[in-house]
Amino acid sequence: MSNIPETGRTQRVQIRLVVIQILVFSLLLTLGGRLWYLQIRNGQEYTDEAKNNHVQQVVQPAVRGAILDARGVPLADNETRLVVSASRTELLKMEDDGDAVLTRLAAVLDMKPKDVKDKVRLCDAKTPQPCWNGSPYQPIPVTDEATTQQALQIRERAEDFPGITAEPTAVRRYAAPGGANTAQVLGYLSPVTDEEITKAQDTESPYLRSDQVGRSGLERTYDRELRGKAGVTRYEVDNLGRVIGQAANDPAEPGASVVTSIDARVQSVAEYELDKAMKTARKEFDKNTNENYKADSGAVVVMEAKTGRVVAMASLPDYDPNAWVGGISAKDYDKLTTKKSNYPLLNRAIQGQAAPGSIFKVVSSTAAVNAGYPFDGNYPCPSSYSIGGQTFKNFESQGYGSITIGRALEVSCDTVYYGIAHKEWLKDGGTNPKKNPGDWFYKTAHQFGLGKETGIDLPNEVTGRVPDRQWKESFFKANKAFWCKDGKKDGTYAQQIEYENCLEGDKMRAGDSVNYSIGQGDTLVTPIQMATIYAAISNGGTLYDPTVGKAIVSGDGKTVQEIKPVPHGKLPFTGSTRDDIDEALAGVATRGSAAWRFGGWPQDKIPMHAKTGTAEVYGKQTTSWFATYTKDYSIVMTISQGGTGSGASGPAVRNIYNALYGLDAEGKQDLKKALLPTPQKTLPKIQPDGTINAPKVKPYDPDADKPLGEGQQALAATLGRRD
Known part of the structure; x- marks a missing residue:
């Protein structure tokens, strides 16, 4: 056993504890002082330096999906091309706004300097095409047809071409297989604008500045599906542009392909x-x-x-x-x-409007039957039909005697429809219509789907026009001042029409009704509307939304x-009327x-x-x-x-x-x-x-x-x- 007294040991332990406490306190004091130095004494300096560190986004554009025909043949897809682009942001940092660089670039690309400069200018109301209507912060393509030699010149002489890039990029291609251009159906792309980016930023499918957007046709209708999702890698960089870490990485998701019914x-x-x-x-x-x-x-x-x-x-x-x-x-x-x-x-096909002429008679025939005129009844088919002092001729002035509505369809006899339409006009009150006129011819046209969109999956379809009483009144109000100003009783044909319209342009006249019955006058239809109607007659009466x-x-x-x-919808005829029209249309062909x-x-x-x-x-x-x-x-x-x-x-x-x-x-x-x-x-x-x-x-x-x-x-x- 040790001879050291117990009290001595206790004193030594106490001394050691005091020394340790002093050391710990000293360390804490040193750390506290350092923190004060960093956060208080030089805090602003380090805050300013930290602000220069930021996150830089690198966008990897998603591959746009293809548009395929019904058998999988590409109508629109992508191909890799050498794309030369210019950074407008970098060019504007130069004293001459990049003029010298773009001039040198034009020489390499065998282009005129003006053409290159026009491509990188921004579009506005006063700037004609070509110009850039996308984001000014996005690289602007100058050409997508650069040769390998041209791309190498640009990359090897990078000091002569600051702000210019030349690299392989997937670009849209409209393949026209077998000569099938399909231009208006497919549409085209152009860069997203800042306004579109702002509008879409809170939606499920926001735009990136690198996005190309469908502007018409299928490219527009199915833009969200075709576009996919661009990949974004976020890097932390310091104020010198050096990468100091990777913040996040969202891989690109390729766009979906759209298979069409086009062959x-x-x-x-x-x-x-x-x-x-x-x-x-x-x-x-x-x-x-x-x-x-x-x-x-x-x-x-x-x-x-x-x-x-x-x-x-x-x-x-x-x-x-x-x-x-x-x-x-x-x-x-x-x-x-x-x-x-x-x-x-x-x-x-969806935007061209014209009077339909006699192909409208399937509507008029249905209207006549629904108004009470038997399909197989006998109706006069003279060479002309007179109303007051006005004569309406049959096509080629040929008469066929007394015929049925079916035969009138076969030989395209106008005067049969003139006669029925005139009788209905008189029954409805003529120029002074009764309170609830039948308006069978106009009502039936609406039931056939005319005067409105068919619902096809292509943008900007027009409605055509059914010139019924409501349209007549609206049109009169919109044009009365002009008609009354320029119309003349003894002027040209057009001036005489304007004069008559000034007097009673809001009235449904006999001439309006008989002309309308054969698809003339103010009636307008589109080819897609008539294709939908004739398809419905074929299938028994069902109107489908046309789809591509x-x-x-x-x-x-x-x-x-x-x-x-x-x-x-369904066409407004009975099964027997449908069969009668079907037989008559077969007679047209035979x-x-x-x-x-x-x-x-x-x-x-x-x-x-x-x-x-x-x-x-x-x-x-x-x-x-x-x-x-x-x-x-x-x-x-x-x-x-x-x-x-x-x-x-x-x-x-x-x-x-x-x-x-x-x-x-x-x-x-x-x-x-x-x-x-x-x-x-x-x-x-x-x-x-x-x-x-x-x-x-x-x-x-x-x-x-x-x-x-x-x-x-x-x-x-x-x-x-x-x-």
Whole structure:
């Protein structure tokens, strides 16, 4: 045992504890002083330095989804190109605002300096195209067609090109498989604007400054699905721009693909035949104007009769949507927007409005039956019909005696409809209508879906017009001052009309009613409306929302969202009336006004139904209409200033049907040559990796000089051209 007393040990322990306490206190005092030095004494200095550290976002654009035809053929997809871009932010930091850099860049790219500078200027109300309508903080593409040599020059001489980048980028491509342009249906892209970014920032699908946005067509309708989600990596950087850490990483999600009901092969045929029909019409002489037909625009719609799905949709004049990729040039922009170009950006299948002429008579026939006039009753068909001092002629002034409504449809007798419409006008009170007029002809048109949108999944569809009493009153109020100012009782024809409108333009006159009954006057329809109506007659009366989109397939191919056909109404006729109209329209194709265009058609195997239309337009040549259907499809074609329905549009519609069903000029069928003898129901096969193996599409190149078959020649000689 130790000899040290217990009290001594206790004293030593106490001393050690005191020393430890002093050391701990000293350390705390030192730390406290250091904290005071950092936070109080030099706090502002370090705060200022910390402010210079910030998070920098690097955006990886998502690959935009493809737009595919019904068999998986790409109509719009992406390809890798060398894109040269300019940072406007960096250029504006230079003394000359980057003028010298852009001039050197123009020399490398074999472009004019002015063209390069125009591309990087910002768009406003006073700045013409080309200009940049996207965010000024986003790199602005100068060209997406740089060669490898040009890109290497820019990257190897980086000191000569500050603010300029040259790198591979996925850009949009509109493939036009088999020559199927499909421009107005597909639409085009352009950069997102600051205003759009602000509006969308609180939505489920906000925009990034690097985004391209669909501006028309399917690119616009399905923009959210196609766009995907851009990847964003956030880096912490110091005030010298050095990366000091990674804050977060959100990987990019590729956009979904949209499978459409368009068949690229049929689309190619439709575009070719419409173009050929218009060129042929321009060679025909118009005896009414003593010059050839102008045939300045046209459209055609091919639709599945039982679903409303659009198999082909063509509009002329058209354009190349690739012109928008990478920024549009001034020359190309003028081609698309000037009056001389006749506005090819318009999709005339859904935006072209015209009087329908005799293809409207399916509406008038239904209205007559619903108003109490038997379909198989007898009605006079004289060569003309007089009301007061005004005479309304039958087409080509031909009379057929006493005929039924069905026969009136077959031979397109106007005066039968004049007589019924005039009687209904008188029954409703004439120019002084009774309190609740029947207005069967106007009511029925609305029930057929006219005067409103069909609901097609394409933007900017127009409504057309049903000139009923309500429209008449509104139109009168809007134009009365002008009519009363410029109208003259003994002036030109137009001034006389203005004078009459000034006196009683709000009244429904007898002339208005009889003209309306044959699809003339102020009535306006679109090709998509008439294709929907004729498809509904084919399927028994169901009106469908026309659709182009058929399914949305996720980027990995694991999720497929089908777009089902949606009905929006029923035609206002009984089953027996539908059958009567169906039989009459079959008669149009076999013995009526369209028979000379369907010589040799296998009516027993593929019943054809048709209606021709030739609409008069004040100050212009007649509009050609041809509306048809089988059990599978409805096809409607129109050509502005193109002449008669069967004359201008008939051959083209016949050729489209021939391609669909694999028929030759004599009506013999070869299913091996048939493009789509029945509508396609299945979706294209999707591989496990999300890709779709698409078949190749051969260009449509028929024998343009092939003569009419014997049956067609005989009928053409016998019947001649009619409405």
